[in-house]
Amino acid sequence: MGTYGDQARRALLDSAEELFATFGVDAVSNRRIAEHAGNANHSAVNYHFGSRDALVRATMMRYSDDAHRRRRELIEMLGPEPDLRDLLSCLVVPLTDQLASLPVPSWRARFLRQLRTVPSMIETVAASTTTDRDIAELIERARASVADLPETVISGRSWLLGHMVIDACAEYEERVDREHVEPDWTGFAYFLVDACAGMLAAPVTSAGDFLSSRAESTWA
Structure with a gap:
């Protein structure tokens, strides 16, 4: 107690x-x-x-230790040559598992989305990602798997993915609350990983430097 x-x-x-x-x-x-x-x-x-x-x-940071343990478990289950989806799963699943463990309604994903509106917290959020060695290594390995793409494209898409994952989780969390549906965070995790892999590895038709300077601020 x-x-x-x-x-x-x-x-x-x-x-x-x-x-x-x-x-x-x-x-x-x-x-x-x-x-x-x-x-x-x-x-x-x-x-x-x-x-x-x-x-x-x-x-x-209240669930960071649980997320770290879950991510470490997933990393230890990786084969010798993990593909992009495997690596992205290690980034996404600890968050969705955390959300699945909370009572309904939960507010976690919507809170994380709100954090992006607080200028004083942006650096703290980024630091919590870049100082976690497991997250940093997974990001580097994921980026290496699409190394044939221009660096500016990889960085810009990485920034988009960080926002997309949090926003999508917040939207789903809100839907579960609003419509009183049974949550399926495992299925949602697979959906997110598929979407992230597709976006990160998509063909390039414009290699402009649009978002690369923002890429270090969000990816988790």
Whole structure:
């Protein structure tokens, strides 16, 4: 069960994730988060997390250890010569498995989508990706598998894929909530991996440098 402090902290994280997902990170006050969590102390966010930025970061990173373990399991299952879909599965499936483990309605994917609207969090999100050695290695191996394409195209498509995965998961999470359908995150993961592989390896008709400078900011 954990201590009362652990329970209060978890309730604040749940509350923040739902409210941030619904209204946006900058539109929700610490007081509203505490009240939604059932906490009568309006300073609870600062008490348990130290600051609002720390709460946002804690909400972002709360499942990172589980995702890392799942990704490590998938990597260890790879054959000696994994194809592009295998590598992309290691990037996508830890997220969809995480979403599948949450109660319905969940707010996780919609919260991650909202994070992109907060300028102060963009660098933090990018750092959480680039400092994870498994993610960095998977990205490099995926890029190497399409090395015959122009580098600007690979970088631009990588940026698009990072946005596409989060946006698609958020849309599906919202649909499950709105229409009360039984979620199939495993099937959705296969759909996403197929779409990502198709986009990354698609033929090139324009090799312009449109998005390559943005590619390091999002890919997970």
